[in-house]
Amino acid sequence: MLLRVDPASTVPLFEQLAASIRMDASLGTLRVGERLPAARDVAASLDVNVHTVLRAYQLLREEGLVDLRPGRGAVVTERAANYGELGEAIPRLVERAKELGVSVHALTAMIRQEYTS
């Protein structure tokens, strides 16, 4: 469970946090039922605000990746395993996109378009 954050990036902090946790899920580092570190602890160690961490957690809850409750924390759900399956298909597509000279931006935008159509 290694959380990193780049304050200089244009990507919002809470997005970076969520992405970092998703990555752990897709790599199998996160086991079902495991608890994420408390938001206050993460905030302290990364020197960001508690609300920012909680926003990331809430984003992951909306995605169904974690279960969130006061007193208990953020618990990883069964869906985390599904992220692992995508962990194989994604690198293939990304590699092909790079070969074709398609930027990250263009690639993600096309996917968003396809998904919501």
Place this chain on the structure above:
Amino acid sequence: MLLRVDPASTVPLFEQLAASIRMDASLGTLRVGERLPAARDVAASLDVNVHTVLRAYQLLREEGLVDLRPGRGAVVTERAANYGELGEAIPRLVERAKELGVSVHALTAMIRQEYTS
């Protein structure tokens, strides 16, 4: 060449415009050498600012999808064909993601992570 925009969306207008044009490229609707409509015309018909349209055009230029010059407009480059090739792989991945219950947000974030790592 159908350009649509949803002012209520949280996705920036210039992103939506660029995405709409990329989609045309991936569908083969845009031919190499073809000229996109003038920014002023698009702005007028969609009721957005000229700068917003031009920003979308400049984004596409950075991606190498169009060639941009005063007096001549935005001309589609050969790279547009490459976008068409991705048009096959993307739907497969998106469909799989939907089956696994992975949200658009999570999917695009994971791809961004993979691309920039």
Place this chain on the structure above:
DNA sequence: GACTTGTGCTAGTTCAACTAGAACAATAGA
């Protein structure tokens, strides 16, 4: 009962996105 942890609220700051208007430069076409 004491402690932990997410929830919810208010409030202030910063910055990207967007709009607006104008002058300018490069290109195309008559």
Place this chain on the structure above:
DNA sequence: TCTATTGTTCTAGTTGAACTAGCACAAGTC
């Protein structure tokens, strides 16, 4: 060459999301 077209560049103002901050509260754990 002259004229209209079209992107480039600049300044400037508004709006809203992101982030920070502090506090009281509720739901769990031990």
